[in-house]
Amino acid sequence: MPPVSPLAPASFPDLPEIAGVRFATAQAGVRYKGRTDVMLAEIAEGAAIAGVFTTSATRSAPVLDCQAKLAAGGDGRAALLVNSGNSNAFTGRAGEGSVAALSTAVAERLGLDAGRVFTSSTGVIGEPLPHERIVAKIDELADGLAPGGLPAAARAIMTTDTFPKGASAEVEVDGKIVRIAGIAKGSGMIAPDMATMLVYLFTDARIEQPALQALLKAQTDLTFNCITVDSDTSTSDTLLMAATGASDADVTDSVAFTEALHNVMLDLAQQVVRDGEGATKFVEVRVTGARSDADARKVALAIANSPLVKTAIVGEDPNWGRVVMAVGKSGAEADRDRLSIRFGDVLVAENGWRAPGYTEAAGADYMKQAELVVSVDLGLAGGMATVWTCDLTHGYISINADYRS
Amino acid sequence: MPPVSPLAPASFPDLPEIAGVRFATAQAGVRYKGRTDVMLAEIAEGAAIAGVFTTSATRSAPVLDCQAKLAAGGDGRAALLVNSGNSNAFTGRAGEGSVAALSTAVAERLGLDAGRVFTSSTGVIGEPLPHERIVAKIDELADGLAPGGLPAAARAIMTTDTFPKGASAEVEVDGKIVRIAGIAKGSGMIAPDMATMLVYLFTDARIEQPALQALLKAQTDLTFNCITVDSDTSTSDTLLMAATGASDADVTDSVAFTEALHNVMLDLAQQVVRDGEGATKFVEVRVTGARSDADARKVALAIANSPLVKTAIVGEDPNWGRVVMAVGKSGAEADRDRLSIRFGDVLVAENGWRAPGYTEAAGADYMKQAELVVSVDLGLAGGMATVWTCDLTHGYISINADYRS
Numbered sequence: 001m002p003p004v005s006p007l008a009p010a011s012f013p014d015l016p017e018i019a020g021v022r023f024a025t026a027q028a029g030v031r032y033k034g035r036t037d038v039m040l041a042e043i044a045e046g047a048a049i050a051g052v053f054t055t056s057a058t059r060s061a062p063v064l065d066c067q068a069k070l071a072a073g074g075d076g077r078a079a080l081l082v083n084s085g086n087s088n089a090f091t092g093r094a095g096e097g098s099v100a101a102l103s104t105a106v107a108e109r110l111g112l113d114a115g116r117v118f119t120s121s122t123g124v125i126g127e128p129l130p131h132e133r134i135v136a137k138i139d140e141l142a143d144g145l146a147p148g149g150l151p152a153a154a155r156a157i158m159t160t161d162t163f164p165k166g167a168s169a170e171v172e173v174d175g176k177i178v179r180i181a182g183i184a185k186g187s188g189m190i191a192p193d194m195a196t197m198l199v200y201l202f203t204d205a206r207i208e209q210p211a212l213q214a215l216l217k218a219q220t221d222l223t224f225n226c227i228t229v230d231s232d233t234s235t236s237d238t239l240l241m242a243a244t245g246a247s248d249a250d251v252t253d254s255v256a257f258t259e260a261l262h263n264v265m266l267d268l269a270q271q272v273v274r275d276g277e278g279a280t281k282f283v284e285v286r287v288t289g290a291r292s293d294a295d296a297r298k299v300a301l302a303i304a305n306s307p308l309v310k311t312a313i314v315g316e317d318p319n320w321g322r323v324v325m326a327v328g329k330s331g332a333e334a335d336r337d338r339l340s341i342r343f344g345d346v347l348v349a350e351n352g353w354r355a356p357g358y359t360e361a362a363g364a365d366y367m368k369q370a371e372l373v374v375s376v377d378l379g380l381a382g383g384m385a386t387v388w389t390c391d392l393t394h395g396y397i398s399i400n401a402d403y404r405s
Numbered sequence: 406m407p408p409v410s411p412l413a414p415a416s417f418p419d420l421p422e423i424a425g426v427r428f429a430t431a432q433a434g435v436r437y438k439g440r441t442d443v444m445l446a447e448i449a450e451g452a453a454i455a456g457v458f459t460t461s462a463t464r465s466a467p468v469l470d471c472q473a474k475l476a477a478g479g480d481g482r483a484a485l486l487v488n489s490g491n492s493n494a495f496t497g498r499a500g501e502g503s504v505a506a507l508s509t510a511v512a513e514r515l516g517l518d519a520g521r522v523f524t525s526s527t528g529v530i531g532e533p534l535p536h537e538r539i540v541a542k543i544d545e546l547a548d549g550l551a552p553g554g555l556p557a558a559a560r561a562i563m564t565t566d567t568f569p570k571g572a573s574a575e576v577e578v579d580g581k582i583v584r585i586a587g588i589a590k591g592s593g594m595i596a597p598d599m600a601t602m603l604v605y606l607f608t609d610a611r612i613e614q615p616a617l618q619a620l621l622k623a624q625t626d627l628t629f630n631c632i633t634v635d636s637d638t639s640t641s642d643t644l645l646m647a648a649t650g651a652s653d654a655d656v657t658d659s660v661a662f663t664e665a666l667h668n669v670m671l672d673l674a675q676q677v678v679r680d681g682e683g684a685t686k687f688v689e690v691r692v693t694g695a696r697s698d699a700d701a702r703k704v705a706l707a708i709a710n711s712p713l714v715k716t717a718i719v720g721e722d723p724n725w726g727r728v729v730m731a732v733g734k735s736g737a738e739a740d741r742d743r744l745s746i747r748f749g750d751v752l753v754a755e756n757g758w759r760a761p762g763y764t765e766a767a768g769a770d771y772m773k774q775a776e777l778v779v780s781v782d783l784g785l786a787g788g789m790a791t792v793w794t795c796d797l798t799h800g801y802i803s804i805n806a807d808y809r810s
Contacts, residue, residue: 058733058741090729090741092758125726126759188713230712232727233734307635307712307797308593308805315806321530322637324495328463329638336463336495353497354531392712394802400713401720401798 020244031085278395318363436490683800723768
């Protein structure tokens, strides 16, 4: 196991219990030994459930199944079943069979409709999922369901993650306290859309399913779709959110709730970057002055995904020439002579050249920090975008050259 | 200096002299010490000169200058002046001044029009080019011009290259022998369009400039625009070709000449990949069965640029799941259940799953080779594309985290 990322939060947060949801975990031995690798969540009747998924053309069997079940609708009791170690992706008809077997087993044990059982799998692609090992643990999982099980669930869904990821918020709506709690896993194969990962969000807010779906999609675009580790996009990316309504606070159109949800999602998204495989630097890339927001996003992602920028960062080299290169290749409109670049507050380049007051010493000093901001102003118009990424290190190579072998 | 790439050709080829072109090199000390870093080529009157350049929005001063001079046309005596160590990119107005100073110095010394002096610079971005060091060597260069100087020129233009790159061909057209000889440099920041690099091609064929330009562009799309090392695109990519006509063989519409030129360009392009920074494996990615050639190219580049595929390759891991992932993220039309994947002749996956006869042992055994072919058939239509790349290794990180520091 690689050591915990130096960019990890100091500790796992206290997550509030969400009325209407219970969790359990188990050691099914899908691939990993001596650790939990399955989590079950039971969601009370009447909850709204929404989801956002990978856009990959080779989506996994559980993703396709979740999408079909969400499209079918419903508000009966529901369950989430998630395993780590095997992604059940590119496993042909057998993959669909595994999803059906798991859904049926959970539905029978919990006495609910199999169409309300959402499964996710994360890990190796292309190996048959030994679903019978998970089925054998359904009794134990069902017996273990408890409101306080979310932190343990965050650990059970980890693969190459070096720390579990959780975030929460409380907000007052119409005089009632509304709680949001979420967990995520993800570390490599992280890029929009969507930034890899599995993400599960729970709230006791009341909101209709279509409104929740729209809110979730919009906030995903501002959070998980703004991170990149290695530009690779998973076949399994899944974000599911359940709103139980137990708080009796209607959050439809609540700005406060939207902000709280945004913060939870951004926190989790940034934790995924902080756990980027081999990462030693957390980098915010801010682009302003673009012809459009879409152009700004192109530039930000070109910088954030550039292997040459990412290796300069691990080398603590203020190599702004590589930033210029990435701007140039992005495909966005740019004018060499209007471009300015800042590392933190250090103005590095402007007017088509190195800034007169810039010194390599100032740049090199700034690059020593573990948390960096690279800002590019294109000087053309008002388009802007922010993206978060990490550096590309020997650790990434080691993890990915040896993983699975 | 890193050791010579294990994928390098056994030796530098014998390059024929091209009537009408003379070469010289010198040690100007632009950045490197104890080696040549400038090359001058003199091209006889009447030659057709064509060029293909980077599409970057932050193109370097010499690239912009070359484009303007080619657009202006002309057929007087001409010169190429190339330095390594500094790319004169993102150097503002000073960069344009350096180009002008170099062009004027060469023009005066050789007695030709400054509008016929084409300069290139390769190396660090954003540092002012100490052009006076090159100007100081113009006399020495002019005195040293000789027909046999092309191999030495190949060495003078190297930056992080671990070996000089040359290729040549001879072909009979209308009973006359036509010769082509070329050199290239490039190792990192290699992606279409164009695969980084500087490339200079010389032939004694006779061809009008517009025909040469069209031929060069078409062959670039089939060669240098089909290679990728790290998906980064340089601000300096330049490919220039001069046809002196000295053979008196008109090659307009000559299939034999086109094929010979294609072979020289593909040879040089593949040498650039073989010198990919830190590369230990040379990989051909063949995509067939796509809805269109453009879709096939998207899939091939998605595979060739995927950090997860490239790290699996250095790890000699037949991780075809990552190939599936890359197909899925490419944006091209794909159907999981029609896809098939081969590593060399080993059928790995078909019908949406691992092939029945596939064994990990067979896959792992194949991956041990230094030269690999990854083939994907999408099973949809007749679109196809081939791309060449290399693996992503600790060597790449070391070179790029430390370069310039």
